[in-house]
Amino acid sequence: MEKRVARLSDVARSASVSVATVSRYLNNSIQLPEATAARVRQAIEALGYQPNPHARSLSRGRSDTLGLVVPDITNPYFARLAAAVEREAARRGYGLTLCASLNTQDREREYLARLSRTAVDGIIFVTNHPDDGTLKEPINTSSRRIVILDEDVAGVRGSKVFSDNEQGGFLAGRHLVEMGHRRIAFFGGPEAMRSTQARLAGVRRAIAEAGAAAEVSDVYCGDYSPEHGRACAERLLARSAATALLVSSDQIMIGALEIFRRERLPIPQRLSVIGFDDIAPFVLFDPPLTSIRQPVDAMGRRAVDLLVRALEGEAVDTVVEHLPVELILRESVARPPQDATTRKEPRQAKQKGTPPP
Numbered sequence: 569m570e571k572r573v574a575r576l577s578d579v580a581r582s583a584s585v586s587v588a589t590v591s592r593y594l595n596n597s598i599q600l601p602e603a604t605a606a607r608v609r610q611a612i613e614a615l616g617y618q619p620n621p622h623a624r625s626l627s628r629g630r631s632d633t634l635g636l637v638v639p640d641i642t643n644p645y646f647a648r649l650a651a652a653v654e655r656e657a658a659r660r661g662y663g664l665t666l667c668a669s670l671n672t673q674d675r676e677r678e679y680l681a682r683l684s685r686t687a688v689d690g691i692i693f694v695t696n697h698p699d700d701g702t703l704k705e706p707i708n709t710s711s712r713r714i715v716i717l718d719e720d721v722a723g724v725r726g727s728k729v730f731s732d733n734e735q736g737g738f739l740a741g742r743h744l745v746e747m748g749h750r751r752i753a754f755f756g757g758p759e760a761m762r763s764t765q766a767r768l769a770g771v772r773r774a775i776a777e778a779g780a781a782a783e784v785s786d787v788y789c790g791d792y793s794p795e796h797g798r799a800c801a802e803r804l805l806a807r808s809a810a811t812a813l814l815v816s817s818d819q820i821m822i823g824a825l826e827i828f829r830r831e832r833l834p835i836p837q838r839l840s841v842i843g844f845d846d847i848a849p850f851v852l853f854d855p856p857l858t859s860i861r862q863p864v865d866a867m868g869r870r871a872v873d874l875l876v877r878a879l880e881g882e883a884v885d886t887v888v889e890h891l892p893v894e895l896i897l898r899e900s901v902a903r904p905p906q907d908a909t910t911r912k913e914p915r916q917a918k919q920k921g922t923p924p925p
Contacts, residue, residue, distance in 0.1 A: 573848050574615035580833070584612035624864035626697050631687035633663040634875060639671035639696040645818060645847045645864065646694065649718065653692060654867025660876050662689070671696050677706050684710045690875045691775070694718045696792060713878045717871045720762040722772045725885065733763045733891040736860040737770020739895040740842045743858075745778045749812035749840060755800040755824060756816045757764040764789060767816045768845065779886045785810050797823025805831055811904035812840040818848040836902035846896055855899035863891045915917040 580587045585604060592598035595606055600608070605651055611617070620687060634657050650666060657664045665688055669675040676695060680703075683691050690713035695703070704723040707824045718727040746754055755762040755770060767786065777783045787806045790796035797820035804810065805827070815821040821843045828835065835841050835855060843850060846861035877884050 576616040576617070579608065579611045579617050579829045580862075581603045581884060582615060583607040600808075611730070617835045619906050631663075631689055632661060633665055633688045634872070635665045635679075635683040635688040635691040636687075637665065637667045637669055637676060637691065638694045639669055639685070643819065645845055646696075647861075648847055648864050649694065652865040653717075653872055653898065656869040656872040660872060660874075662876070667697075673697075673700070673702055676703060680710060684712050688712060689879050690714065692717050692871045692875060693721075695721060698758050707723035707869045710787070713875060715871045715875045715903040716756075716880075717867060718763075720740065722762075726772035727815075727878065727884050727886075728870075728888045730763075730876065730888075730890050731862040731864075731867060732893050733766035734770040734773070736815065736893040737767035737772075737816075737863070738774045739770075740844070740860055740891065741774030742778065743895060743897075744814070744840065745775060745780050745782055745899065747768045747840065749771055750780065750904075751784065751785040751808075751810045751812070752780040753804055753808055753819050754784055754788070754816070755797060756787065756789040757792040757820070759789040764816065767814070771814060772925065784806055792819050793816045794819055794823030797825075798827050800824060802826035805833065810839070812901070814842050814844065815846045818843060818845040818850070821850070825853070836900050838905060840901040840903060840904070851898065857900045858898045859896050861896050863893065868890050875920055 576590055577587050580590045583590065585608065588606055589598065602834070612634060621742075630776055634653075636650060636653050638650050641647050641650060652665075654664050656845070665683065665686075666678040667683070669679055676693075680691070680693070691705065691710065692715050694717045695753065699721050701723075703721050707716075707724045708720060708725075714724075714726050716726065720728060720730065741752065752771060752775075754768055756768055758764060767870055768784065771784055775784070786804060788800040788803055790799065797815065801824040802818065804813070815824055828839070831891060833839055841857060843857050843859035844857040844862070847864065850857035850859060870891065874884050874887055
């Protein structure tokens, strides 16, 4: 005959105390006389009682679990960000519920609603597209504490953690201007996103502060994707005289490099290139790529820290942090050629297709 699983009431009866006393003792919310505590411990051991973690969570009003919503776990950037959040959550004694939204607002809203109804104590939210205004309300009205990570959502209240995107654009732009470049191209994410705007603004600030006769000559914005990178590279080679380029994400860079390799464009002899993220192994490329390194691990740790502090009652709802980035110098930037141009003779339409608008 199968042995009956011991219940809380069994422990209480064996220890000659109430069920509430055993429950509060297990939740560390009561200090019992040593003799009474010893009877409870002996009863638990003798009966083989195993606390129900879900029931304990309900009784304590907390689950010791955080929720994380990310756009795409196949993207190395978000995979690393999620890993950083997981490690810090575990270090602080929390589990993690991971939700991949596929970067769609419908799934983002669905996960926000689900996590707000389930037993998570707080939510870390990451998006990778412009908000049309429909995310603001579910975030601001959620029953759970929420920290916004990596990309801003306009109008949302609460703690936020970003990398210093504007400073990243500035460091890249300053380096290119100091190397003598006067026509700088920019491959960005969606034009309406704060990260895109800040990185481009940083390049322009570097040019202005240098007082150089330089310009951002070409700005191509679109998805943070290899497909967008390929389209940008096609346009640059067909139409531009830029001698330098800032590519504002690793995913865009993957597509751009595919086209540059196909067209045998020499880097940095004809075009100097700087990336942004420094998650992909571009250090192994020929040439190794200079890049702006985002503090991904530090961002994940800080988001968990702010969420846990909020759950513990600290007033951190107005904290907005921009963590510092680094310019990692490698071999993809050189002084511009004397006949500075990357322009090529237009190819036949049947070979390259109609360029994107």
